[in-house]
Amino acid sequence: MGRRKIEMKRIEDKSSRQVTFSKRRSGLIKKARELSILCDVDVAVLVFSNRGRLYEFVNSSSSSSLSQILKRYQDSTAADGKASIAAVETEQSSPSSCAEVQTCGELVKSVERYLEGPELENLRLEDFMRLERQLADALVQTRTRKEKLLKQENEQLKDEVANLIGIPKSRNHKDLGVNNLMEVDADRQYSQPLRTLPLLR
Amino acid sequence: MGRRKIEMKRIEDKSSRQVTFSKRRSGLIKKARELSILCDVDVAVLVFSNRGRLYEFVNSSSSSSLSQILKRYQDSTAADGKASIAAVETEQSSPSSCAEVQTCGELVKSVERYLEGPELENLRLEDFMRLERQLADALVQTRTRKEKLLKQENEQLKDEVANLIGIPKSRNHKDLGVNNLMEVDADRQYSQPLRTLPLLR
DNA sequence: TTACCTATCTATAAATA
DNA sequence: TTATTTATAGATAGGTA
Numbered sequence: 001m002g003r004r005k006i007e008m009k010r011i012e013d014k015s016s017r018q019v020t021f022s023k024r025r026s027g028l029i030k031k032a033r034e035l036s037i038l039c040d041v042d043v044a045v046l047v048f049s050n051r052g053r054l055y056e057f058v059n060s061s062s063s064s065s066l067s068q069i070l071k072r073y074q075d076s077t078a079a080d081g082k083a084s085i086a087a088v089e090t091e092q093s094s095p096s097s098c099a100e101v102q103t104c105g106e107l108v109k110s111v112e113r114y115l116e117g118p119e120l121e122n123l124r125l126e127d128f129m130r131l132e133r134q135l136a137d138a139l140v141q142t143r144t145r146k147e148k149l150l151k152q153e154n155e156q157l158k159d160e161v162a163n164l165i166g167i168p169k170s171r172n173h174k175d176l177g178v179n180n181l182m183e184v185d186a187d188r189q190y191s192q193p194l195r196t197l198p199l200l201r
Numbered sequence: 202m203g204r205r206k207i208e209m210k211r212i213e214d215k216s217s218r219q220v221t222f223s224k225r226r227s228g229l230i231k232k233a234r235e236l237s238i239l240c241d242v243d244v245a246v247l248v249f250s251n252r253g254r255l256y257e258f259v260n261s262s263s264s265s266s267l268s269q270i271l272k273r274y275q276d277s278t279a280a281d282g283k284a285s286i287a288a289v290e291t292e293q294s295s296p297s298s299c300a301e302v303q304t305c306g307e308l309v310k311s312v313e314r315y316l317e318g319p320e321l322e323n324l325r326l327e328d329f330m331r332l333e334r335q336l337a338d339a340l341v342q343t344r345t346r347k348e349k350l351l352k353q354e355n356e357q358l359k360d361e362v363a364n365l366i367g368i369p370k371s372r373n374h375k376d377l378g379v380n381n382l383m384e385v386d387a388d389r390q391y392s393q394p395l396r397t398l399p400l401l402r
Numbered sequence: 403t404t405a406c407c408t409a410t411c412t413a414t415a416a417a418t419a
Numbered sequence: 420t421t422a423t424t425t426a427t428a429g430a431t432a433g434g435t436a
Contacts, residue, residue, distance in 0.1 A: 001411045002432025010241045018403095020432075021240035027430060028232050031413095032246070035229055039222040040211045041250055043229075047236065048243040157358035164365040202428045203415025216420090221415080228413055232430095 021049070029057040222250070230258040 011017035025047050036043040036059035045057040212218035226248050237244040237260035246258040 001413085001430045003409055003411085003434080004432060005411065006239070006432070008235065008238055011239050015403095016432080017240055021236070021242065022404095023431060024232065024236045024240065028229070028236055028244075028246075030430090031225065031229050031232060034209060035222070035225045035248065037209055038207070038212050039218055039225065041222065041248060043249075044245070044247040045229075045233070046243075046245040050242055154355055154358060157355065157362055160362050161358060161365065164362065202413045202430085204417075204426055204428085205415060206428060207415070217415085220421095224414060231413090 025055055029055070032057045033059065226256055230256070233258045234260065 011020055028047070029045055032043045032045040035041065043057065043059050047055040049055070212221055229248070230246055233244045233246040236242065244258065244260050248256040250256070
């Protein structure tokens, strides 16, 4: 998509890597927006720069759990302007793969340095910690809900079994609400579609 | 990027919306992968279809909290139904050769060390953050195991129900253990509109 | 940086099998 | 319906200011 085709590997030149990052990041988020509009689906894109900055897209009309999580997180950081989560400077001199730049240890050290510095910078740390808590809370909440549904379903099924054993007339059975639980998607070229659980409203 | 320019609004025709969804979803995830490789950054893309299915991309070298969560989520699903029973069953006993158990044990020990360590009052930010992550991961793993057990039971019960429906002669349900491929009606009607809610695992 | 420029490459809308 | 083809719209790599 440019003057030349480029190899699919890490761009070594720092400057052009940064430029490409900026361009492609914008492009990715634009495409995410288009997908969400054209196809009327929920899309979330999260990009963490090597300096720990987060760029994101979450379509506003989303109602899914994860999007809610991300939105919640977004709200919590809105006061501090965009992309301020753990926006710390890491002058890591790790000679090896820069993919590991943002290890927790590195990040923590950076945050500590950040805290020792002047300014209201610790606000960003709070943003980060708030994000951590929110994600954990949301994860727990979501899993609890799903587990609850599974238990409910199991209870229904147990009742069904009991009924069928106790009253073995071949009556018309009620819907079990489980028929698509084990559905598997065939498209695994790039991603792994994950099953979701039907929820009656 | 096609024969014609299209308006940026929801595609009304269901068929072409589905086709566009499939194409653009693949394209989005491809671009996410390219961005993560070329620029060596962490990228996560989540797409929830209207049927509640989740398509995702999270680059493997990511080390951010969110990516870790999503990755673990992905992993737990990928391993679904494979060799997970043994791991669960051996959990009670002392450390076994199972990597999963070992990992869990290591995690618990680490957490215990932190909790029982002498310098608890001097808990540093680094320790705190690591602890937070460990607790979150442990929670996820534990709940994943529980969920797998629930699903197993759920599947057994579904088979049982299917068998009892298909063979409504009242029998002892224990002799239905053979894997009988009974199918459930696909065109059943729900009394209420079924809404699917994407859930984290 | 910070942004435009534009030749090329890529994604994809529509057609077709 | 799903896969393949093709013509175009769109994204962007390397320049330039």
